Structure formats: structure tokens, C-alpha cells
Amino acid sequence: MKTTSYKNTVIHYTDQGKGTAVVLLHGFLENQSMWNTFLPELSKKYRIITMDLLGHGATECLGYVHTMEDQADMVHHVLQKLKIRKAALIGHSMGGYVTLAFAELYPNTVKGIVLINSTSRADSDERKRNRDRAIVAVKQNYSAFIRMSIANLFSENNRERLDDRIEEVKLEALKTPLQGIVAALEGMKIRKDREVILHFAPYPIQLVLGKKDGVLLYEENSDQIRDTHVQLTTFEDGHMSHIENQIELLAVLLGFLKRI
Secondary structure: OEEEEEOOEEEEEEEEOOOOEEEEEOOOOOOHHHHOOOHHHHOOOOEEEEEOOOOOOOOOOOOOOOOHHHHHHHHHHHHHHOOOOOEEEEEEOHHHHHHHHHHHHOHHHEEEEEEEOOOOOOOOHHHHHHHHHHHHHHHHOHHHHHHHHHHOOOOHHHOOOOHHHHHHHHHHHOOOOHHHHHHHHHHHHOOOOOHHHHHHOOOOEEEEEEOOOOOOOHHHHHHHHOOOOOEEEEEOOOOOHHHHOHHHHHHHHHHHHHHO
């Protein structure tokens, strides 16, 4: 694990392998350890950068709201430190929101994008209300909020089969400080709609969705790529494709990276 200072905030990241630079961005309540099972294979052919986003993992909080633009600026800072001019970005869930913010702010730095269980669309009014309810809930009972949130990310038919892995995810999530959780919820709530990127980006984009994703409904989110050149991969499981469909997702990522 390496560190860098960004706006007086310590950022933790890793950098391994050689070749085309690929940035892996985790989701809400996750940290860079979510990619550990993918790193041995991906780093054989590519330079893989992972990092703990603001207020997650070992990275400190920057403020009371972490906008997707704040996160994207931090990612850009790490790439500048590493003297990387262009990279592919792969983001899971909130990491996908950060990826799209990065693509909007630094379009000439992007070689390609993979959005895993994520969306280019802004929160609906209902989802914004749910974010507010989540902020109240996590302040009232931090541990119960995290444990319930993590369980709901997996499809029902996988919860027993993946019980050990789910417990690991919960333990990692419990490392996320309360301020980091609230700042992320506030930031996701106010994020911009960036569907236009899916229509006009000059680089390849891959979308990965789960049919039984209880967080991002499949029908709504597959609709966002209508009349685009975005490639869609559909799995039959939930929001955690990197665990529920680990082998298949690795194959998708390797296939995508070959094309850029």
C-alpha cells in the first residue's frame, strides 16, 4: 500500500504490473480490497491501480460531503503522481459514478470505461429520499445499518451459498467511518446525470448488470444504453457481480481490456 497527500488528506493506493494503466474503483461501503481476487490475473498484462476513495478504507475524509467530482479529482491526483496520461477505468456501483465524473472532467485521460452494477443516471426523487433515510439510519445504529445494507446487495439465492464471503464484506464495510458513509450518501444524492457520455464518448464502454440487482433495477438500467454502442453483459445474480459472478466478470474485464 502506498500513500499520497491530496488537499491535506492521506490517500491510500496500490500500483502493480506493467502495460496499459487500469484504475479499479470500489463502491459504497467497499474499499480497494474488493479487487484482491482479480489483481493476480489482471496485473499479468496491465498496470493496475487501486485506491481507497475518500472516506473509505484507509483513506481519510475530505469533508462532510464527498461529491463524485471530489472523488474524481482525487483519482486524477493519484494518476498525475504516477505520471499516467491515459487509463482505462473500471468502477463498481459508486465507483462507476466516480468513473463517469472523471470521464466528464478529464476526457482526454480516458481509454475506456467499464461500469459494473452502476448507472449513468442521477438519483430519482425516491432514491434521494432513500439516501436521506439511510443517513438517519446509519447515525442511529451504525452496525445494524451496515450489516443490513451488505446483505441486501446479494441476490436472495446467493445469501446462503456465499455466507462466508458476505461476512467478509460486512467486516470490510465496518471499517468505513460514519463520516465517510454520510459524506458518500450526500455526494451520491446530488450527483449529475451523465447518460450523455454513454452516447457520445469516443472510447469503448462496457456495462455489467445483474438481473436480480435489488439496488439498481435491471430494466431501468439496461434502458440507459438504448441507441448507444455500449456493450452490455448481463448476469443472473445481484449487485455484487465481482463476488456472485467472479470468474465470468474476470473474463469480461480481460476481453474488454484487449479491445482498448
